[in-house]
Amino acid sequence: MDELAADGALANAKKLGQLLRTLRKKRGLTAAQAGAEVGCHASQISRYETATRVVGVAHFEKLMEVYRVTDVQRDELEVLADQARDAEKPWWSDYGDAINTRYARLLDAESTATSCFDYQTVLVTGLLQTEGYTRAVTAVGFGEVGPSQVDALVEVRMRRQQRVFTHERPLELSVVLTEAALCFRVGGAKVHRAQLVRLIEAPKKYPNITVRIIPFDAGEDGTQTGAFNIYRCPPEPDVGFSESVSGGSVFKSGLDLRRMNRLSKTLTRVSLEPGPSADLIRKYL
Structure with missing residues (x-):
């Protein structure tokens, strides 16, 4: 991956994380509560929100349900997640x-x-x-x-x-x-x-x-x-x-x-x- 692609992937991951945090707080949930809902630790939710790890497909689907995301919001988030995920190869x-x-x-x-x-x-x-x-x-x-x-x-x-x-x-x-x-x-x-x-x-x-x-x-x-x-x-x-x-x-x-x-x-x-x-x-x- 070239530097421009890497920068773009990081930007998408950061934007996705910020939006996920906003949605979680809007629902009045702590990271621990959100994690319990999707079956992971609070630290995992924090990693998603700080862009140190891109949310996987299974957790993304569950978070969309927990945060009661609208179809329009979901489309935007899904595009960001796909772009960040495709670039996040170890x-x-x-x-x-x-x-x-x-x-x-x-x-x-x-x-x-x-x-x-x-x-x-x-x-x-x-x-x-x-x-x-x-x-x-x-x-x-x-x-x-x-x-x-x-x-x-x-x-x-x-x-x-x-x-x-x-x-x-x-x-x-x-x-x-x-x-x-x-x-x-x-x-x-x-x-x-x-x-x-x-x-x-x-x-x-x-x-x-x-x-x-x-x-x-x-x-x-x-x-x-x-x-x-x-x-x-x-x-x-x-x-x-x-x-x-x-x-x-x-x-x-x-x-x-x-x-x-x-x-x-x-x-x-x-x-x-x-x-x-x-x-x-x-x-x-």
Whole structure:
């Protein structure tokens, strides 16, 4: 999308949001009340009204009923919504040939979350990987897809890191790694060393990043589960992702998500504090 098109889409989204807010107030409803009527949180209504997210078709239809919009008003709002919605494609839509639905759901959660807990057993978390490290693990894990798709997956991972390093509202990233993740010489000695240096230096430069290591002598407490992460964006529910050979699973509620949250606390408890964790990483340089 060129800059003029992007500006036009934003203008439409802002105008739509202002009109939705006016209609809501005219009906005497709070954002929480409007959200309850359409089946979403108050924060979602606020995002629609501030143009940080364009209202989807289902919520648009319900809001038109709740706000008792006339046919003439509805036509105007529908045009604005369609124009803003058509232009509101996430950046990862450009990589549709390389990423699957589950990965797209992770990227969507990551784009709106305020914080993320990430536990990895044998690899460094993707949000802190160097490009060399990413290319090495991607070439092995996705080698069957071909060089061009490997390149695309590496690009996706590098763009994801903007959410941590350069975003105006950086993601609060809490990483817990087992000591095993420090041992595998991914990509060879040079790439391995550069990755370890990043694990040490990134938390120093970016206060939103915390890295903790579970040492081998933590025993069974540090090996309770496979890799997983939890994205949080209060007051909306957490979203959890766990990895497996079949591609992983997504959890938004229920026993599995509660178990993930309990495990995150246990794994953090048995890990070293950031300072001693950095000292342990240095031993592998």
